[in-house]
Amino acid sequence: MRESPKIVAARIEVERTRAALIDTARELLLRLQPKTLVSEAWEKAKIKGADLAEDAVEAVKSRPVAVGGVIAALTMFLARAPIKDAAVKIYDAMTSSDEPDAPATTLKTTAATSVRSPAKRRTKVATRAPRKTEK
Numbered sequence: 001m002r003e004s005p006k007i008v009a010a011r012i013e014v015e016r017t018r019a020a021l022i023d024t025a026r027e028l029l030l031r032l033q034p035k036t037l038v039s040e041a042w043e044k045a046k047i048k049g050a051d052l053a054e055d056a057v058e059a060v061k062s063r064p065v066a067v068g069g070v071i072a073a074l075t076m077f078l079a080r081a082p083i084k085d086a087a088v089k090i091y092d093a094m095t096s097s098d099e100p101d102a103p104a105t106t107l108k109t110t111a112a113t114s115v116r117s118p119a120k121r122r123t124k125v126a127t128r129a130p131r132k133t134e135k
Contacts, residue, residue: 030036060067076083
């Protein structure tokens, strides 16, 4: 018994659809592999980083003074301890030449042994008398 042409065409169409479905499933498996996902994420991050770098260069070109101020402030913040040490050394060098008879002392030792500095003085806070409540 021979099959009708409609049945043969339907079987051929089923095979084509099955092959297309299998190809789609393979493609999805390939796209969802961790290696592929990481690679795509890395490429997107590189592109985004390049865009940010271009924007930063444009911002620096348009406002060089402001950027210089920000960089100077950041540098001073990061180097605050060496800057403070240098200021103490300069102060010690300046004050020790004025008083040759007195032993050289540093700001650290004078602040610790002398009277409290003005910033550390405690002021007396005026206390109020408790309010009388009527019953």
